[in-house]
Amino acid sequence: MTILHHNYEQGSEQWLQVRRGAITGSRFKDCRDKLRDGRPSKACLDYARDLARERCGGTAPAKFQNAAMRTGTEQEPLARAAYEARTGNLVEEVGFFTTEDMRFGLSPDGFIDEDGVLEIKTMVSSDTLFTAVAERDLSAYMDQCTGYLWLLGRQWVDLVLWAPDLGHMEIHRITRDEDAIEKLETDLMEFARLVDKYEAALRKALGTPEQAQQAA
DSSP: OOEEEEOOOTTSHHHHHHHTTOEEGGGHHHHTOBOTTSOBOHHHHHHHHHHHHHHTTOOOOOOOOOHHHHHHHHHHHHHHHHHHHHHOOOEEOOOEEEETTSSEEEOOSEEETTTEEEEEEEOOSHHHHIIIIISOOOHHHHHHHHHHHHHHOOSEEEEEEEEGGGTEEEEEEEEOOHHHHHHHHHHHHHHHHHHHHHHHHHHHHTTOHHHHHHHO
């Protein structure tokens, strides 16, 4: 699988443009979210429809950036420096990666040597802190980390849990699990077909049936 590196500054117009319509790593968990009967959840369907809208040239509703999200962005360079100081690993900052067909995209917080990926999660909310740190539940981040290993062909991810107000940092190394990668790929390909279906329906409704046929 060919992976393209788009080395744009995060938040720049070019960065935003290359993300349009791409299924991004931070939403892989939503892509796999199911109801008890196996049907896609509302979060899954809403995300698929947003992507279809973007692929038709529209603009999906912007996600509100709350104080917690802003804090996470501000804390990222500090957490990266603290990780380097603790581990001795040098982190290479990178841009946005996509598959050649632009269907999938990833934005890791850095590369480490030839095999590693860095992913930083700032524990801003107490709910997040207690779930990930106190209860040791990392499930919210596993699909994103597994996605790095799948698409980037790397061997491990260092998941950093960073609670600056408590002076606390944990590093959880997630290594390649081929079974988990295969299951993730299967589910994401199913989700991609759902996006294609919505894109085709929207193009047809907008009066571009030839494009709808191409998308289907």
